[in-house]
Amino acid sequence: MNRALRPLLATTAIFLLAYIAAVLQYPSMLSTRVLGNFLTDNAFLGIAAVGMTFVILSGGIDLSVGAVIGFSTVLIATLIMWAGLHPLIAFAITLAVTAGFGAVMGAAIHYLKVPSFIVTLAGMFLARGGASVLSPDSIGIKHELYTSISRSYILLPGGGRLTVIAMIMLAVFILGIVLAHRTRFGSYVYALGGNETSAALMGVPVARTTILVYTLSSTLAGIAGIVFSLYTSAGYSLSALGVELDAIAAVVIGGTLLTGGYGFVAGTFIGVMLQGLVQTYIVFDGTLSSWWTKIVIGGLLFLFILLQRLVFSAAVPGKKGFGPRKKAFRKS
Amino acid sequence: MAGESHPVLEARGIVKIFGQHRALDGVDFAVRPGEVHALLGENGAGKSTLIKILTGAYQPDGGEIVLDGAPVRFTDPLNAQGSGIGTVYQEVNLLPNRSVAENLFLGRQPTRFGLVQRHAIVTQATALMATYGLDIDVRAELGSYSVAVQQIVAIARAVELSGKVLVLDEPTASLDRNEVEKLFEVIAKLKARGLGIIFITHFLDQVFAVADRVTILRNGQLIGTRDLSTLTATEVVRMMLGKDLAYGHSSLPVAEAAKGPVKVTFTGLGRADRVAPFTLSLHEGEVVGVAGLLGSGRTEMARLMFGVDTADEGDITVAGKPVKIRNPAQAVMAGFGFCPEDRKLDGIFGELSVRENIIIALQAKLGWFRALQRDEQDEIAGRYADDLDIRAANHDMPVKLLSGGNQQKVILARWLANDPTFLILDEPTRGIDVGAHAEIVRTINRLREEGLALLVISSELDEVVAYSNRVVVMRDRQMVAELHGADITPAVIVAAIADNTLTPEPVT
Amino acid sequence: MKRQALTSALLRPQFAALAAVLFINWLLFPGFFTITWQDGRLFGSLIDVLNRGAPVAILAIGVTAVIATKGVDLSVGAVMAISGAVAAVMVSTGTPASIAIPVALLAGLVCGFWNGVLVTYLDIQPIIATLVLMVAGRGLAQLITEGSIVTFSDPLLSYIGTGALLGLPMPVVIALVLMIVTTLAVRRTALGLLIEAVGVNRSAARFAGISSRLLLLMVYSFAGFCAAIAGLIVAGDIRGADANNAGLWLELDAILAVVLGGTSLLGGRFSIPMSVVGALIIQAMNTGILISGFSPQFNLVVKSAVIILILVLQSPQAGQWISRRFTPLTPPPKRSAE
Amino acid sequence: EGLSGKVIGFSQIGSESGWRAAETSVTRAEAERLGVDLKFADAQQKQENQIKALRGFIAQGVDAILIAPVVSTGWEEVLTEAKDAEIPVVLLDRGIDAPEDLYLTSVASDQVKEGRVAGEWLVANVGDKDCKVVELQGTVGSSPAINRKQGFEEGIAAATNISIIRSQTGDFTRSKGKEVMEGFLKAEGGGADICAVYAHNDDMAVGAIQAIKDAGLKPGSDILVVSIDAVPDIFAAMAAGEANATVELTPNMAGPAFEALDAFLNAGTMPEKFIITESKLYTPTDDPQGEYDRRKGLGY
Ligand SMILES: Nc1ncnc2c1ncn2[C@@H]1O[C@H](COP(=O)(O)OP(=O)(O)OP(=O)(O)O)[C@@H](O)[C@H]1O
Ligand SMILES: Nc1ncnc2c1ncn2[C@@H]1O[C@H](COP(=O)(O)OP(=O)(O)OP(=O)(O)O)[C@@H](O)[C@H]1O
Ligand SMILES: [Mg+2]
Ligand SMILES: [Mg+2]
Numbered sequence A: 001m002n003r004a005l006r007p008l009l010a011t012t013a014i015f016l017l018a019y020i021a022a023v024l025q026y027p028s029m030l031s032t033r034v035l036g037n038f039l040t041d042n043a044f045l046g047i048a049a050v051g052m053t054f055v056i057l058s059g060g061i062d063l064s065v066g067a068v069i070g071f072s073t074v075l076i077a078t079l080i081m082w083a084g085l086h087p088l089i090a091f092a093i094t095l096a097v098t099a100g101f102g103a104v105m106g107a108a109i110h111y112l113k114v115p116s117f118i119v120t121l122a123g124m125f126l127a128r129g130g131a132s133v134l135s136p137d138s139i140g141i142k143h144e145l146y147t148s149i150s151r152s153y154i155l156l157p158g159g160g161r162l163t164v165i166a167m168i169m170l171a172v173f174i175l176g177i178v179l180a181h182r183t184r185f186g187s188y189v190y191a192l193g194g195n196e197t198s199a200a201l202m203g204v205p206v207a208r209t210t211i212l213v214y215t216l217s218s219t220l221a222g223i224a225g226i227v228f229s230l231y232t233s234a235g236y237s238l239s240a241l242g243v244e245l246d247a248i249a250a251v252v253i254g255g256t257l258l259t260g261g262y263g264f265v266a267g268t269f270i271g272v273m274l275q276g277l278v279q280t281y282i283v284f285d286g287t288l289s290s291w292w293t294k295i296v297i298g299g300l301l302f303l304f305i306l307l308q309r310l311v312f313s314a315a316v317p318g319k320k321g322f323g324p325r326k327k328a329f330r331k332s
Numbered sequence B: 001m002a003g004e005s006h007p008v009l010e011a012r013g014i015v016k017i018f019g020q021h022r023a024l025d026g027v028d029f030a031v032r033p034g035e036v037h038a039l040l041g042e043n044g045a046g047k048s049t050l051i052k053i054l055t056g057a058y059q060p061d062g063g064e065i066v067l068d069g070a071p072v073r074f075t076d077p078l079n080a081q082g083s084g085i086g087t088v089y090q091e092v093n094l095l096p097n098r099s100v101a102e103n104l105f106l107g108r109q110p111t112r113f114g115l116v117q118r119h120a121i122v123t124q125a126t127a128l129m130a131t132y133g134l135d136i137d138v139r140a141e142l143g144s145y146s147v148a149v150q151q152i153v154a155i156a157r158a159v160e161l162s163g164k165v166l167v168l169d170e171p172t173a174s175l176d177r178n179e180v181e182k183l184f185e186v187i188a189k190l191k192a193r194g195l196g197i198i199f200i201t202h203f204l205d206q207v208f209a210v211a212d213r214v215t216i217l218r219n220g221q222l223i224g225t226r227d228l229s230t231l232t233a234t235e236v237v238r239m240m241l242g243k244d245l246a247y248g249h250s251s252l253p254v255a256e257a258a259k260g261p262v263k264v265t266f267t268g269l270g271r272a273d274r275v276a277p278f279t280l281s282l283h284e285g286e287v288v289g290v291a292g293l294l295g296s297g298r299t300e301m302a303r304l305m306f307g308v309d310t311a312d313e314g315d316i317t318v319a320g321k322p323v324k325i326r327n328p329a330q331a332v333m334a335g336f337g338f339c340p341e342d343r344k345l346d347g348i349f350g351e352l353s354v355r356e357n358i359i360i361a362l363q364a365k366l367g368w369f370r371a372l373q374r375d376e377q378d379e380i381a382g383r384y385a386d387d388l389d390i391r392a393a394n395h396d397m398p399v400k401l402l403s404g405g406n407q408q409k410v411i412l413a414r415w416l417a418n419d420p421t422f423l424i425l426d427e428p429t430r431g432i433d434v435g436a437h438a439e440i441v442r443t444i445n446r447l448r449e450e451g452l453a454l455l456v457i458s459s460e461l462d463e464v465v466a467y468s469n470r471v472v473v474m475r476d477r478q479m480v481a482e483l484h485g486a487d488i489t490p491a492v493i494v495a496a497i498a499d500n501t502l503t504p505e506p507v508t
Numbered sequence C: 001m002k003r004q005a006l007t008s009a010l011l012r013p014q015f016a017a018l019a020a021v022l023f024i025n026w027l028l029f030p031g032f033f034t035i036t037w038q039d040g041r042l043f044g045s046l047i048d049v050l051n052r053g054a055p056v057a058i059l060a061i062g063v064t065a066v067i068a069t070k071g072v073d074l075s076v077g078a079v080m081a082i083s084g085a086v087a088a089v090m091v092s093t094g095t096p097a098s099i100a101i102p103v104a105l106l107a108g109l110v111c112g113f114w115n116g117v118l119v120t121y122l123d124i125q126p127i128i129a130t131l132v133l134m135v136a137g138r139g140l141a142q143l144i145t146e147g148s149i150v151t152f153s154d155p156l157l158s159y160i161g162t163g164a165l166l167g168l169p170m171p172v173v174i175a176l177v178l179m180i181v182t183t184l185a186v187r188r189t190a191l192g193l194l195i196e197a198v199g200v201n202r203s204a205a206r207f208a209g210i211s212s213r214l215l216l217l218m219v220y221s222f223a224g225f226c227a228a229i230a231g232l233i234v235a236g237d238i239r240g241a242d243a244n245n246a247g248l249w250l251e252l253d254a255i256l257a258v259v260l261g262g263t264s265l266l267g268g269r270f271s272i273p274m275s276v277v278g279a280l281i282i283q284a285m286n287t288g289i290l291i292s293g294f295s296p297q298f299n300l301v302v303k304s305a306v307i308i309l310i311l312v313l314q315s316p317q318a319g320q321w322i323s324r325r326f327t328p329l330t331p332p333p334k335r336s337a338e
Numbered sequence D: 001e002g003l004s005g006k007v008i009g010f011s012q013i014g015s016e017s018g019w020r021a022a023e024t025s026v027t028r029a030e031a032e033r034l035g036v037d038l039k040f041a042d043a044q045q046k047q048e049n050q051i052k053a054l055r056g057f058i059a060q061g062v063d064a065i066l067i068a069p070v071v072s073t074g075w076e077e078v079l080t081e082a083k084d085a086e087i088p089v090v091l092l093d094r095g096i097d098a099p100e101d102l103y104l105t106s107v108a109s110d111q112v113k114e115g116r117v118a119g120e121w122l123v124a125n126v127g128d129k130d131c132k133v134v135e136l137q138g139t140v141g142s143s144p145a146i147n148r149k150q151g152f153e154e155g156i157a158a159a160t161n162i163s164i165i166r167s168q169t170g171d172f173t174r175s176k177g178k179e180v181m182e183g184f185l186k187a188e189g190g191g192a193d194i195c196a197v198y199a200h201n202d203d204m205a206v207g208a209i210q211a212i213k214d215a216g217l218k219p220g221s222d223i224l225v226v227s228i229d230a231v232p233d234i235f236a237a238m239a240a241g242e243a244n245a246t247v248e249l250t251p252n253m254a255g256p257a258f259e260a261l262d263a264f265l266n267a268g269t270m271p272e273k274f275i276i277t278e279s280k281l282y283t284p285t286d287d288p289q290g291e292y293d294r295r296k297g298l299g300y
Helices: A003-025 A032-041 A043-057 A065-082 A087-111 A116-134 A144-151 A164-182 A184-194 A196-201 A206-232 A243-253 A265-285 A290-315 A325-330 B047-054 B077-082 B100-105 B118-131 B147-161 B177-192 B204-210 B233-241 B298-305 B328-333 B343-347 B354-366 B374-387 B404-417 B434-449 B461-467 B490-498 C002-010 C013-028 C045-068 C076-092 C097-120 C126-145 C155-162 C170-188 C191-200 C202-207 C212-238 C250-260 C272-292 C296-314 C316-326 D018-034 D047-060 D076-084 D111-126 D143-157 D174-187 D202-214 D232-239 D254-267 D288-296
Strands: A153-155 A161-163 B009-018 B021-031 B036-041 B062-067 B070-072 B085-088 B165-169 B196-200 B213-218 B221-227 B262-271 B275-283 B286-292 B313-318 B321-323 B336-339 B422-426 B453-457 B470-475 B478-484 C036-038 C041-043 D007-012 D037-042 D064-067 D089-092 D105-108 D131-137 D162-169 D196-199 D224-229 D245-248 D274-276
Touching: A003 A265, A003 A290, A032 A043, A032 A161, A032 A164, A032 A265, A032 D047, A043 A065, A043 A164, A043 A184, A043 A206, A043 A243, A043 A265, A065 A087, A065 A116, A065 A206, A065 A243, A087 A116, A087 A144, A087 A206, A116 C250, A116 C296, A144 A164, A144 A206, A161 A164, A164 A184, A164 A206, A164 A265, A184 A196, A184 A206, A196 A206, A206 D047, A243 A265, A243 A290, A243 C126, A265 A290, A265 D037, A265 D047, A290 C126, A290 D037, B009 B047, B021 B047, B021 B062, B021 B196, B021 B213, B036 B047, B036 B204, B036 B233, B047 B165, B047 B196, B077 B085, B085 B147, B100 B118, B100 B147, B118 B147, B147 B165, B147 B177, B177 B196, B177 B204, B204 B233, B213 B233, B221 B233, B233 B434, B262 B298, B275 B286, B275 B298, B275 B453, B275 B478, B286 B298, B286 B434, B286 B461, B286 B490, B298 B422, B298 B453, B328 B336, B328 B354, B336 B404, B343 B404, B343 C202, B354 B374, B354 B404, B354 C191, B374 B404, B404 B434, B434 B453, B434 B461, B461 B490, B470 B490, B478 B490, C013 C045, C013 C272, C013 C296, C045 C076, C045 C170, C045 C191, C045 C212, C045 C250, C045 C272, C045 D174, C076 C097, C076 C126, C076 C155, C076 C212, C076 C250, C097 C126, C097 C155, C097 C212, C155 C170, C155 C212, C170 C191, C170 C212, C170 C272, C191 C202, C191 C212, C202 C212, C212 D174, C212 D202, C250 C272, C250 C296, C272 C296, C272 D174, C296 C316, C296 D162, D007 D018, D007 D047, D018 D037, D018 D254, D037 D047, D047 D064, D047 D076, D064 D254, D076 D089, D089 D254, D105 D254, D111 D131, D111 D143, D111 D162, D111 D196, D111 D224, D111 D245, D131 D143, D131 D174, D131 D202, D143 D162, D162 D174, D174 D196, D174 D202, D196 D202, D202 D224, D202 D232, D224 D232, D232 D245, D232 D288, D254 D274
Parallel strands: B021 B221, B036 B196, B036 B213, B085 B165, B165 B196, B286 B453, B286 B470, B336 B422, B422 B453, D007 D037, D007 D064, D064 D089, D089 D105, D105 D274, D131 D162, D131 D196, D196 D224, D224 D245
Antiparallel strands: A153 A161, B009 B021, B009 B062, B062 B070, B213 B221, B262 B275, B262 B313, B313 B321, B470 B478, C036 C041
């Protein structure tokens, strides 16, 4: 059907093939338990990656998400354990803080015309630094809400668990998909990524959209932070180190072009799952040394991007089989 | 028709300064409801700048905008759109990555519960496109359609947005005759509805065909606003240029002009899915015109010749010797030059200076180590800028700040500086003012006299006729006809382009 | 004329930023500008800034060229680890340094070339293409050292990291020479212009007959080569190859240096000496934090605050705001076209 | 007999230092010796990867799990899962903040004690003269950095003549250790005012030693060097008279862990909850050259 959906289908196919290959080697990977773990263990990454997808679709990049997650966990922990606030209030405060943080970064990107790479790099330093100023030490969170959330899950046939945080991630993905493809805001994001000048001339509120995109990304990083704190019942300034790179890789593997304007939120979901698959595969293998682990992760990343790239370039939308003019230089 | 009604949109004493340069200097301009108001001027006169100020894309440094008699301040294009001003900015400025439907409705999609109703958009967009005679899949990406279609989509969008004023900045540059006719029909309807229409073009015949009044700018200054009925074409040109146009055509009829030995030959050159194999020889001192409808494969043919796309069959010889051309670098080494049709995407290095833009191909040919020294660069850039009358404050300014026509000349200068033996010009006069247009035609003739072989693709048949020794016609990605001598008239070319039953002459 | 150009160059915001950071350092530590002569070499905090800034400066020299082509290289830190590991393992198993060093440099070149192939031939976007090597490269380095710190006592290799020439620490000399040679190489030949052309508009560069692929391959290889030099310096400095930590996160510092130096991440115009200045700004800041005596928890906060300040001062908007104080013009509110 | 044929998962933090590489290789060697099928998972310094690894081990149905936790908090949920699956878990080299019934035992050093031993050594060796100490901290926020700092401060608390005048992070690495020490030397009158350097690990100490030498001072005598870990290179320095004391952190955490597992799996004996490895102090009188040779082959 829709030609534009082809890369998405391709990514899904790659995931299924990779999963089947893994299962053939380790049959116990085919269980609801492993699938449930995929969702739970990657929930925070998935949520952050949704935000990253919007940022990348708009033609930017957000290097601060990992640090914002880490900062959020510490903020939540200090608010609950030191200030004695109820977790829900702590969550609300955290989301307000992270949203404001994103808004400021977006405003700096738009009004100061500093590239997003640099603004969010500074944001990354600031958020990590802020977290370690709050508390360099990790803080365990003890609260009945935390215990009850971690105890509540839907038991899947076969012993797998669909946890609350997994459901939060799925909800975020669904909302993200709706936001990207079914709202005006979504179309503005794609417009910005397509061509900012044109978008401005067509009446897209560039400033507002840019600020909102980074606000969204930081807020989602804040939610990811909440999820991470639920996941570990703790706040730690060094948590979620380097998650921004995992998120970027997930977005790209999911078929979104880093230059902006093309891609799908749903693709990102597959990207996240693929990364989870790699991790799980390595654990099941259990023979890789520390260095081979890195090499294999890098190699598989390369492989997926390559496959994705090949499928994508075969499926680039175009009239009568030709690529769009914009990409003329890609040919031959 | 226009009557003496009050202006709907007015600019008073507009000043716009870029750096040291006064792009607009106290310009007054007014469009009345129910009139088509042409805005004319040379390349770089300030037309687009005035439009951008009128529609909120730029802020003026002086003067005011008046809408329906009340001063307004548009802080961005969205403001202006909200006030019923729809605009087609110069060069297609929509989103190639989004569907046609979304481009048409961006920012005003019908929503329910905050969700965009995609079905409604698609149906409405399809219907809208049909009124422009286009039966296309509106869900496909805009970028997958030809420039002409994109242009029409831009026009349709602007028309939909314009409740009071429609602004068209060179909307016809990449349209062919039929499409221009369609556009004029639309304009007539809107005019009847009482809209004010601002129309910018370099085609004077179109101005006389649709416009009621004309305002002429020169060098950022207002020269005057007149009723068109009181003017002749020559007078308009004189107002624009400040002098009469010198039509320096060569004396002997072009078709008979002397031509030398064969310079380049393409034998059976083709590529599956792109262009059917064609054979063509060009002689020294010969201009071969290429005619065809939009999308007929003219550009594709040129890309193949220049190695932008690699041919999968056929041979190329230069001066009798076979050469291999699999990429543009090899083409340049073989003495080819190519002014591409998409200036912004394939031609201009926006951030680089005028000087660097001119010498870049020569430098690429010389290689990494034989660097042109600064004074050599200045000398070359100066020479060709003078030859082609490139108007730039200085040659160190970024070329993106030049007006469109001047950018086009910069690319031409780039290839002339390279001293090519075979030059391909793809739509060299698109978007170029009458003065420069004549100059480019003159240049083409001069280059021919200097012994170059030229292949010129153009949609303007008068122009093709004016300089071609031979004309080849493309249709459906095939070279279908070759016209010589007395056959080179607009009428015959049109027949060859259009007539499917016309048995194609064997192409040699 | 020449003098005018020089003063206007010195008036750039980068120099002001560097001066400001150095001034703050002086406030924090009055002995900051003291330089003494000791054991045949210069000694002092200012020299430390140069010496410690050298690896990032060298990375930045390579990365500048990459960024000028509208790319980016995230792998340079990992490549540093690889080259250090190669050299250390070779000399510690008895290979003479005169062979080990060229092999290590070659390893860097190969890594860069690999990135270049991914970017040009497989058409993978630079961030993600180099991310592959960023992840896998450190693994390769650890594979070479088997995870341990391989120490050596080879005099030549240590000389690269800790020696002195004409009183200047060797890393400073290397960075300086590399900067001058590279600047001459790009400005005295057509390379600089061609690189800028490819960065500004790759499609137009192709139409103009520039072999952008060759150029890109070269540029990425060069970045790898520079990273290898930096890796040798870092290894020589501690007389050991620490594959786990050598160059960790330095790619971000290098990119930051390039941007602070005024080269746009969108490609085009670049200046290698200014990137080196950017690296010095970063190092001056790091040294300042070191001698300030603040608790290390505040390191990142201070660093980000300084970066933000510099970026604000350097942004076109601030420039306009300043110039508006002197001229009554409103420049276009629009972003640059495209 | 023993653990032969048992499948045991080992979730390692990563390979951020030579010490950790040694721990990994010692664990592997022990496993091989005992015939254990060791499933190794490297977490690249990320807690989330460790949790994933644990979940993966549980899904695979391993017989037991070893984990070197990257951080002390956040393990309750996954350990509960392991407990539900009746898989015993042994913690290596760091304790965690979770109910004790969630793990079989913890084999670890007492990081606070390590710092205290280092501090006490300094107190014993400077006598009454004034001693200004500079401290090279580990990675900000990591538990060894926090605990070793605390322990050292406890160790010198009683001695009013000893004070820490500067403290910065050297990220546990040699090059940062060297750079930070350089800065300290400059800031403290070329080093004349510094009496001792305390480094949270040996790698930073080795870097600091080089910085001290570059500044024209003699490490080991002009400035005392005391650090923690006891990796081979610090013994080399000690043999050369450039380092004064190190506190051992043994990389062999797996030995006691396997013993405990053996006893538990085969005989149902509950081991002690906290198996604390010795924090042995080494000084130049302890045959540094011999120690160096002994440790060299362990994969540091
Ligand atoms: N953003 C800008 N910065 C600096 N100068 C500019 C800018 N935009 C336009 N100019 C200059 O202002 C003058 C007017 O340009 P404008 O685009 O309005 O010309 P035009 O009349 O539309 O020409 P054309 O017919 O070629 O489109 C030109 O000299 C151009 O170089
Ligand atoms: N660079 C390109 N890459 C991909 N497709 C292209 C490219 N250029 C043109 N096309 C497509 O190929 C078809 C043939 O277009 P081509 O440009 O060759 O026709 P043309 O006769 O030159 O018409 P035009 O006046 O539009 O240039 C068009 O449908 C166009 O969309
Ligand atoms: Mg214009
Ligand atoms: Mg064409």
